[in-house]
Amino acid sequence: MTVVHGSTKRLDRLPPSPRVPRVLQGIGFSFSRKWTVDQVTRRCGNVFTLTLPVFGRSVIVADPALAKQVFMANTDDVGNIQPNLSRVLGPGSVFALDGTQHRLRRKLLTPPFHGKSIKNYERIFEEETLREAATWPEGQPLQTLEPMMRITLNVILRAVFGADGAHLDELRRIIPPWVTLGSRLAVLPMPSRTMGRFSPWGRLAAYRRRYDDLVDRLIDAVRADPDFNSRDDVLALLLRSTYEDGSAMSRQDIGDELLTLLGAGHETTAATLSWAFERISRHPEVLAELEAEALTDTNEYRQAAILEVQRVRTIIDFAGRHVYAPSFELGDWVVPQGYSILVAIAQVHRRSEEFPDPDRFDPQRFVGQRPTTFAHIPFGGGTRRCVGAAFANVEMDVVLRTVLRHFVIEPTDAPGEKTHFRGVAHTPRDGGKVVLRRR
Known part of the structure; x- marks a missing residue:
């Protein structure tokens, strides 16, 4: 001692x-x-x-x-x-890097996910929400998790990959099964070999080969674009960026990093949105406040609600x-x-010292004040805090606002949904069910 x-x-x-x-x-x-x-x-x-x-x-x-x-x-x-x-x-993923390599990669990745760059993506957030919502049923339960997964996937494929046309369609086919399988395998010990094409690791490797081939073709297409220097998708920004010594990211590293941004920002953002619908449908006073605010240009209460959802229904x-x-x-x-x-x-997130009555869903606790830095950490903290946190926050804000402007969410007194663990993210067990009606 x-x-x-x-x-x-x-x-x-x-x-x-x-x-x-x-x-x-x-x-x-x-x-x-x-x-x-x-x-x-x-x-x-x-x-x-x-x-x-x-x-x-x-x-x-x-x-x-x-x-x-x-x-x-x-x-x-x-x-x-x-x-x-x-x-x-x-x-080549930022998750693999440490020390100086990690710092330099984060410096390269930060500009596309802050300030003006994110503002450019708001149109995509709204367009994809409206595209998905066009087929939603009225007056019957809708499991919001899968629609939110499709919205966040399409947002990333457009805003991050810069994909459209055939490239977009092919990525839509490859990515969802890869995310589902990869999430389940991420928490298991990794074998020294893939154990053949019929094993889970073998299937994951097969998806990765298809992905690598597609990203290689996508990089060629983006570089050949006459408007390459004015494109604002993350892929184009990474292709134009260089490290401090003037070197550029390799194609393999770019492929790994795009997959990281998709894997880290697709399922987690969708799960948070699904929990948001599950929570606000069970709290009529919160729902009424959000509906009124959605008709204005402000978002203080909506931001507070998102923070509170992240607190009471922690995804990671x-x-x-x-x-x-x-x-x-x-x-x-x-x-x-x-x-x-x-x-x-x-x-x-559930410490009563920082959050009195911690099990209570109450966005008001964040109205007019930001949470204490290390008491509210949905995106982690320090040098490894999620680089796409601001991107995800704006995306959730715009998706929630768009749905509230175009739909009436029916309140319910049903018990809250239990949590389902998908390997990486914790999602609503029943898919975040809500009943909607068009305005």
Whole structure:
């Protein structure tokens, strides 16, 4: 035991671990991780140790102050979680990079997802919402998750890939089954071989070969476009961009990065929107406020509602890091080299200290004020915070506004939908059902 800055630091042990066999810890986390983490948090507090499949010995953090320590740590000491989604997305994905390489790639990716660039995409957000909504039934339950998945997919294919015509149609055929399969495989140990074309990994590899061929043809088409220098899709912006040394991204890296932007921004944004419809249909006072605001040019309450949906129905429930330093001080604990640290986002979002009556859905708590930085972290935090966060936020805002302007959502007193875990995202189990009528 050592005294540091006048306080006692426990340097002789890790955070506590539940008195449950390690194999049961892993099974519980794999099949019902929100429930498992809730149970362990009640018994062990806001920081504890578990042994997990894929990640091994891990420290789980459910406290904003400790989350800040993890997110703001020197990236040489605490870096990219291992393994990560690059197993599915490719070695050129930003998920695969660390340190200087990661910083330079983020610098290249940031401009297309901020300010004026996103403003240019608002028309696409609205067009795709109206295109999808044209076939929605009136007066009968509509499962919103799949329509939202199609909207967010088409938005990304147009705004990010710059695809149209035959390229757009082919990507629409390839991407949905790839996302579904990739999401399920992302949380499983990766075999050393694909195990043949009839195995899940073999099918994923086959989708990837078709995708790589299509992206190669799409890059050629974009470069050959007479308006190449004025195009505002992300693919064109990446093709025109260079690193500080004047070098450009390779075709393989561009393909991996486009797939990353799609994989990270397609299902997660759709799930948040589906939860938004599920939540507001069960809170008539919130729905009435949103409907009134949608007829104006303001969006303060709608933004507050989106923040509250992200809080009470967290889509991605963990953000992870890997300890590379010999040890890492975390609050009163010291985490050894080789451990994973997982920030339990869903538990951070439900702390009564930051959010009184945390189970209550109340957008008013965010009206006129932004949430505390490390108490509300749907996009993660620090240097690895989602680069497309602003893009997703504007997309959700425009989609929700468009639906509210063209449809009446019927309130319901049905029980709230339970959560379904799809491998990466947590979605409404019944698909976010609502009953709509055209205005």
